[in-house]
Amino acid sequence: MRLLHTSDWHLGRSLHGVDLTEGLAAYLDHLVDLARQVRPAATLVAGDVYDRAVPPVGAVQLLEESLTRLAELTQVIVISGNHDSATRLGFAAGLMRPEIKLVTRLDQIGRAVEVADPDGGPGALIYPAPFLDAYAAADYFSDQDNPVARSHEAVTAAALGRVRLDLARRGLGGVAGGDPAASDKAADAANRQSRAANGRPATVVMGHAFVVGGAASESERDLTVGGVATVPVGVFAGIDYVALGHLHGPQRIAAPEPQLIRYSGSPLAFSFSETGQTKSTAVVTLGGASPAAELVPAPVPRPLSQVEGMIADLESRRFDDLADHWLRVTVTDPSRPEDLVQRLRRRFPHALVIRHLPSGPALGGPGRPVTAASDPSRVVAEFIEFAGGAPPTEAELGEVGRALEAARRGGEGR
Ligand SMILES: [Mn+2]
Incomplete structure (x- = not known):
C-alpha cells in the first residue's frame, strides 16, 4: 500500500x-x-x-x-x-x-x-x-x-x-x-x-x-x-x-x-x-x-539561484540564463558601483536580494572610537573609505569640508 x-x-x-x-x-x-x-x-x-x-x-x-x-x-x-x-x-x-x-x-x-x-x-x-x-x-x-x-x-x-x-x-x-x-x-x-x-x-x-x-x-x-x-x-x-x-x-x-x-x-x-x-x-x-x-x-514556479561577481561581469551576456530566476546577487567591486540596484534590476528583473560585499583585503581593522575630540572631517573620510572601499578623492574631501563648515555655521549654507 x-x-x-x-x-x-x-x-x-x-x-x-x-x-x-x-x-x-x-x-x-x-x-x-x-x-x-x-x-x-x-x-x-x-x-x-x-x-x-x-x-x-x-x-x-x-x-x-x-x-x-x-x-x-x-x-x-x-x-x-x-x-x-x-x-x-x-x-x-x-x-x-x-x-x-x-x-x-x-x-x-x-x-x-x-x-x-x-x-x-x-x-x-x-x-x-x-x-x-x-x-x-x-x-x-x-x-x-x-x-x-x-x-x-x-x-x-x-x-x-x-x-x-x-x-x-x-x-x-x-x-x-x-x-x-x-x-x-x-x-x-x-x-x-x-x-x-x-x-x-x-x-x-x-x-x-x-x-x-x-x-x-x-x-x-x-x-x-x-x-x-x-x-x-x-x-x-x-x-x-x-x-x-x-x-x-x-x-x-x-x-x-x-x-x-x-x-x-x-x-x-x-x-x-x-x-x-x-x-x-x-x-x-x-x-x-x-x-x-x-x-x-514538485513543480518549480521560478528557479532560485545565487550569483556573485564584479558588476561588469554580471552585466555581460554570461549570466543570460539567470534573467528569469529569483536571485541573490552579490557584487564584489572594491567600491560600490554607481546606480547598483537600478542597473542590476534592469539586468535581472527577479533579483530579490542585491548586496555589495567588496572583495579584497579587509579595510583598517577595528575602527577608532569616535569621541567629542575626534576630527569630524577625518571621521567622515574614514566612513567613506569603509563604505566605498576607497579613500575619498581631493574633490570629495573638499565637499566634506564645505559641508562641515556650513554645519558649524548653523546651517546657513555655503
Ligand atoms: Mn516549517
Whole structure:
C-alpha cells in the first residue's frame, strides 16, 4: 500500500517580499494530480500547514479547497506544526468528514487512524502527533510518579509511550518494544520482518520536530527550549515509517533497518540556503520487508539561484540564463558601483536580494572610537573609505569640508 507524505506548506508565506501563493497553489494542484495517479491509502501532511498562527484569508481558502479536492481521492491526515496555531488549525476537527483528520491536540496522541490497504493487505496504523510545545506537553504528560522533563526529547518519548500503549492494547506490543535503548536491534528487525510476513499492519508515526542528524535550512523557526531542540532517533524505535515535518530539505534520517524515517521537506524553497534542493513529495510504499520512498519532484514556479561577481561581469551576456530566476546577487567591486540596484534590476528583473560585499583585503581593522575630540572631517573620510572601499578623492574631501563648515555655521549654507 502507498502513502503520500508532504509537509511545511507554509501557506501565506512570501519570499523576500514576493507572495508565494501562486506557487503553493500550483504545488497543491500537482499533489491532487499525484493522489489521482498514485491512489494512496492516505496522504500525510506533517505540520506547518500555515506560515503563521493567523493566516491570511487567501491561505485559508487555498487550504479548504485543497483538502476538499484531496478528500475525494484519499484519506487526509494533517498535524499542526510550530508555525500553526493548534486551536485555529484544529477548529471543527470533530465536524469534518471522516476522510479528513486534523490532529492538533495532545489528547489525540496515541489514537490510531486505521487505514485499510486497497490491495487487501493488512493495512496501516497511523499515529499522528502534533508539534509538541515542550512546556505544555511536559505538563500534560507528567503525573506524580512520572514527571516528564521540559525537553523535546522527553515529550516526544512520552508521546511515543502513548503510541506503544495503544499498540500493546491491540496485541502488537512487541512491534515497537517498550525500552528502545535495551532492545536488541538485529533481533528486533528480524522479528518485525517475520511479523510483516505474518500480516500485521504497518506502523506509522507523524511528527513535527527536529530529529538528530537532520540538516537545517535558513527558513525554519528555531525550536530551542532550554538549549535542547533535537530528538534522538531512538525515540521512534520499532515504528516502521516516521513521517516528519519541520526541516525544509527533503531527507532521510539514519535509522536501523528496516525502519524508515524521513522529512518530506517543503514544497517550495523558502530561503536562498535551499537553492540546491529538489523539492518533492514522498510516495511511501509499506508492506514489504521495509518501507520504501520514491521522491516525486514538485513543480518549480521560478528557479532560485545565487550569483556573485564584479558588476561588469554580471552585466555581460554570461549570466543570460539567470534573467528569469529569483536571485541573490552579490557584487564584489572594491567600491560600490554607481546606480547598483537600478542597473542590476534592469539586468535581472527577479533579483530579490542585491548586496555589495567588496572583495579584497579587509579595510583598517577595528575602527577608532569616535569621541567629542575626534576630527569630524577625518571621521567622515574614514566612513567613506569603509563604505566605498576607497579613500575619498581631493574633490570629495573638499565637499566634506564645505559641508562641515556650513554645519558649524548653523546651517546657513555655503
Ligand atoms: Mn516549517
